Amino acid sequence: MNPNVSHSRAEQAEIDASARWPVTVFLVSGLLWLIAGGALQLAANIQLHTPSFLADCAWFTHGRLAPAAQNALVYGWGFNAAFAFGLWLMARLSATTLRHGGWLFVAAKFWNVGVTLGLAGILGGYSTSFELLEMPKHVALLLLGAYALIGVWAVTTFSIRNTENIYASQWYLFGAAFWFPWIYSIAQVMLIRTPVRGVLQPVVNAWYVHNLYALWFLPMALAAIYYLLPKLLGKPISQYYLAPLAFWWFVICSAFAGGARLVGAPVPVWIPTLGTVASFSLLLPLIIFGLNFMGTVSGRFGHVGGSLSLRFVLLAMGGFLVNVILTLLLSLPRSAEIAQFTLLGTLRDWSALYATFTVAIFGAAYFFLPRLTGKEWRSSALIKAHFGATVVGLILLVIGYGAGGWQQGGLLNSASVGFADITAALSGWHMLNTVGLGVLLVGHLAFLINFVWIACPINSQGTANVSIPVPPALALAGKEGHA
């Protein structure tokens, strides 16, 4: 840290100490949801090749189980994890402690009660059936109220920052903190409180779903990558001067790309066309991200073996690339004709939520948890199991959803193939996905056990057999406001 500014900045240890309990609470709730949501998702996927599985109980019929799983993963795991990571990183980069953290416990409580009620609502038959807005409408108020408490923390922490510059990760965190409540309340008002008419509803829904992934989850992942790469590699982001351009270009295009989910749908044709154009414009920020990230990694590949966080970050970069490719594939009319309505659509959303966001959060968690708790990871075998399961699961699911979806699209478009034959052809892919989801679940359990070990206050000093290399000091730290 630059000694000239250090007196006005809170010490890193002090920041970490102030963030310790709020972050732990959010992360623990998130992980429990990740396991629960993963189990629901596994069960829902088993139903696709074994339809009699849990079919006799209305609560677990596939049409309720699959959205419940998705909501548990998005609002249970995704948001809690984003809160944990975002609050900590915002405090660190703003070089200020997280103040009055007690309120965050209240917010965490309300948020998780909201998600629980929402899931019970979906399973119990009060679903609205709008994608990612299935929770009964009164739950939305609870979630928004809880979010207000959390988002305000991120914004105030940002506004009392002690740094001169604002680092790239902060742009994304600040933007996401601001965008989510807005898109969520617009969607609630326009779809559920005072519903708009006819096909405007799918337009609003597509806009919300796309923005939730592109303006909430992906920015969180990008913030993690922008922060962790220089930290772990000990060098500044290369071509950093391009990062602002990538930020603005990425968010403006993403905000308009939602219409591409409606290619061929009975909506005014300018909506999907605008979406396609906006999706294509994402290629420019993608190139800049490539220059920023790969330029930083190049020449330091030796570090990848030594740092677990770095391996997860690289995996998340791969996930981001897959997500952009699928977004393009599903928005170009020529390929969307085959790809839309298939497992490829599932893969697009899953690659944003899981392959990019979740994997980046794992990378960040392996970095910040030892610093927050002052302990080291207990079991290197569990770490290896987690990383191995993540890699294997990702590969299996990309193949299962990707190749399966492509075959499904081809069969759907040949009118001579009966529907029973499509189902039969897909059943093998569904089984492969079941295996993939099961492998991921095992990895999550390994992470949870290790997490409990490190976070549990009763456990004194972890028996450290994995050491985290202390990253070299950053030459850029003072200049870029990098705490």
Added chain:
Amino acid sequence: MKNGLIIFLGVFATLAVSWAGLLLGAHKQIGSLPQFKDPIEQTLNPAPLSGIADQGRLVYQDLGCATCHTQQVRYAGFGADIERKWGERGSFARDYIREQSVLIGSSRLGPDLRNVAARPYASAEFFHGLLYAPESVAPGTNMPAHKFLYEVRSLNGSQSSYKALKLSGTHAPAEGSEVVPTYRAEALVAYLMSLKDTYNYPDEQGLNAPAPAKEGGH
């Protein structure tokens, strides 16, 4: 970037423009699409849903049918929806103004349902069979059975209900009992039977038809 205010204004403007441009723009364009009055028949199209069908729409919603079924027929030349006889024409925006919640769906693990009542096999009996024991009417399907929408009751010597499902083979209930739909099942089937977009609106006819083949070749 050093200035927090500029970031804030930019972040604000990005979403404001997207919301106003996309959602409000679309709302201005088609937010008040009216029913079409047929000049000869003097009927309003699309006709509103009947009461029980509208309740069935709520059952469709709460069971999450949209997880696996779309309700949008793609226009000729884009996919094989017309060739699959999922509809005689692509769906128009006007078709949907009768429904309070429009669930066009995004996954086709099951077939499209927008026009399902216009297909030759469509009948209340077929849909009840499909919901109670999918394999009995659609061999090879992976649709889950919705037995919880039906009541199996013992006849105790009395006459079988006129609503009882006609099931045979392994799907039939035990001797001396019958399977009758609950009200929810009847509403859902009424909704499915209402999914029929066969009216051809003169205004929209040209919108999503394929370009006519050039004749003469000049």
